[in-house]
Amino acid sequence: MGKRRSLYLSFLLGPGAFWLLMFFVVPSLLVVVYSFMERSSSGGVIWNVSLEAYAKLFTFDPESLFVNDFVVIFLRSFWWAVLTTVACLLIGYPLAFYIAQQKPTARMILLFMVMIPFWTNFLVRTYAWKFILNNNGLINTVLSSLGMQRIPLINTPTAVLIGLVYGSLPFMVLPLYASIEKFDYTLVEAGQDLGANYFRIFTRVFLPLTMPGVAAGCILVFIPAVGQYVVPTILGGGKVAMLGNILAQQFGAALNWPFGSAIAVVFMILLMAGVLIYFAVEREEEAV
Amino acid sequence: MPAINVELRNVTKRFGDFVAVDNVSLQIEEGEFFSLLGPSGCGKTTNLRMIAGFELPSEGEIYLKGQPVGQLPPFKRNVNTVFQNYALFPHMTVGENVGFGLEMKKLSKADIAKRVDETLELVRLPNLGARKPRQLSGGQQQRVALARAVVNRPAVLLLDEPLSALDLKLRKTMQFELKELQRQLGITFIFVTHDQEEAMTMSDRIAVMDHGHVLQVGAPTNIYEQPNSRFVADFIGETNFLPCKVTHRDNGLATVVVGDKIKMQAACEANVSTGDDASLIIRPEKITISTGQNNNENGNTVLPGQVVEKVYIGTDTRFAVKLEDGSVLNVRHQNMSMDDPLTHVNNHENVFISWQTIAARVLTA
């Protein structure tokens, strides 16, 4: 590699690397640093090293069922993300399978219909459910005009979960479709030829070979779901908070930046650990 | 003696620990149709890519008309390539593709247009200049690739398995056309192929390569009739191999014993000496088969045998004949007439086979 070539490389790489370093890596590290600082009641931090923030996160609260409310929210966020992922997989896998089996034109139209929500503004799609579920929303308006009792739908866990699944479904279907479409159907014939029944062909041939799509879809759904802010705010009304809400709260009204940072750090560690474990298990399965 | 156009002097190419080309020296003459022939992975393409400048040799030097070019980038070499899958620029028209090299040489628009038209005419694709490559058939794309390279009047034209993507019939036509084009232009062609028949029909000379080494360089007849190694004999055409022991040799002839039983004479390579374990090779078409022992002329080797297999393949009938020592020879017998007594020979019948003594050759095992 000549001198000219390395000059060329730094010209190509430099600006992007600077931007990412300055406006992504440094801010992320700053959050880690902030989590070990003292709280400044006017926002920001006082530059004294302190473990206060982590202590607050892990202190036992006798009022709460678990260690404290923050831990409850952590658990809830991860649990709901799991539920969302499973629901998206249960709806999305058969859907992707169905689309992949259609004739080219039908396939294109159906795929396009999955793409539209994928590209549609997330706020708008979340608002659509608020419009339906609100106390003066579509369902309750219809109910009351039929002379029936209004039912509380908005600001419930159900509303938040519907919103999460609704927002995430296209992110599950598209990678699934990509891997199902690539599947070589002569393998199914080979399986039948060897006397396997449909169930066995599905579990032993089809599912393992479309696993990369499942993995991609699950990650694309799970991670954004844990960190959701828009859905629990609009459909949960702050009454059923998720991690995103307490993060925003600590950096907003509560003005406790070290604590917010500590939550973000623990959150990222758990997320990374989850992803790493997932891939480790996956690799082990591949090895078998 | 014609001038040397391209020379490789002790060229080695390593990719990490893998030696793709191992100390190769070659001299390719002006105006020659030269083929690099060998199985995939033998280093023939790497050789070509080093001449083109896509790879730089790890050791050794490459000369183009006497000038060292081994370390020059491709755009500074007066060499053009026809790529395996043509590598036509899909976003340019046929005319723009063909004119690209001239444009790089900063020729005037009018000159470019003129030469592009001439060259498209030459490859028999007139009036197709405005099309996009994808609108052309495989054979037409092939010709565009050829036109794009020869329009620059390179010192050498490099062709990397250019016919491998075509079907058999088209390939035959293109072989003929390529050869014709080369004769017209008088440009040196270096042609890479794994197809021995293609190399034989088109080349003035062939270099047979294996595992990064050049095993033999010579005219097609020379390579076919006098292979210098088992690999060359085996790779080019069909051959019978009989393990043998050399008992005596003088001049170009050796006396060998096959399977401890059959003693015979054969032409002999220089590197074979008395007492060696060697291989006797004889091509199936050089063997005559008959029901009676009537080929006993001087200078012929005649052996009795038994037919163990007989396959009719149209132009020929193929016999497998078992010799006294148990070794089996393949024999091709041309089907001249249905009256031929051999037409009615069955398995297990006794026959005689014979060949001109010097048609069999002894090589080191």
Add this chain to the structure above:
Amino acid sequence: MTVQHAQEGSLTRPTTTDTYYPPQKAGSLLLTWGKRLLWANMIFSFIFLYAPILVLVVFSFNDSRFAAKWEGFTFKWYGELLSNDAIISAFWNSIVVAVLSTIIATLLGTMTAIAMERFRFPFRKTYDGILYLPVIVPDIVMGIALLAFFALALDWINTALALPSDSALRPGLTTVIIAHVAFNISFVAIVVRTSLRDFNKALEEAAQDLGANEWITFRRVTLPLIMPGILGGALLAFTLSLDDFVITFFTTGPGGTTLPIDVFGRIRRTISPEINAISTLMLMMSIVLVIASQTLQRRRE
């Protein structure tokens, strides 16, 4: 073993003496029901995906102050939107942010993609990982990190330049654009890298073989051929920037209200026919963008 193939589209198999197959009826019944279930799931999925949006669109034409009670057809909510200065200015802010961040991110992302695909350099693997992070990290985390970073950085600059508080630098459209570029570089780089990887390198060799140096090869052959990929990346960046709420929310300041920020404020409070109308317009914008991206992709193929 006898080789038997089921005929296409039917489950009746030729009977064989030496191979056991499950009884035909059970198999075909299973398959029929399986197909019905698949179909039902598809219908359900599309109703689930589209019904809420369609309801929204329909009620944006509802002539009633009460959002969900149908009173008749009207365009008046759209008219009101057009005369609402806050919304119009938020819309233009969104366009400015999306256009500028897309241009910068496309440039830097494409350059990064070329460096990653065509060069070998130390720490390439590490950088590869960092490049993917902004795509994976939840936007809320990136949002608060940038909030903390800009607060500190602007504070330092203001102190260093001794700016009085009325002319001090504050978060606003500029910080939003910087933040959008930061996540969009990665998306563009990923898309462009895919098209570089699919690119037939023999084409670059052919150009050099014909006398084009590296720069001309890039300009005349590589760039035109990866252009659909670059445009695809740009379109993705544009959409992401236009749609982004969370990162904008944490990095914006006075005068930096984008359309999603404005809309979020309204949505949070209540439901209303005006919001339905804005939503419908944003929906239309998305559909235009999908069609554009699909057309691009078709051209790439």
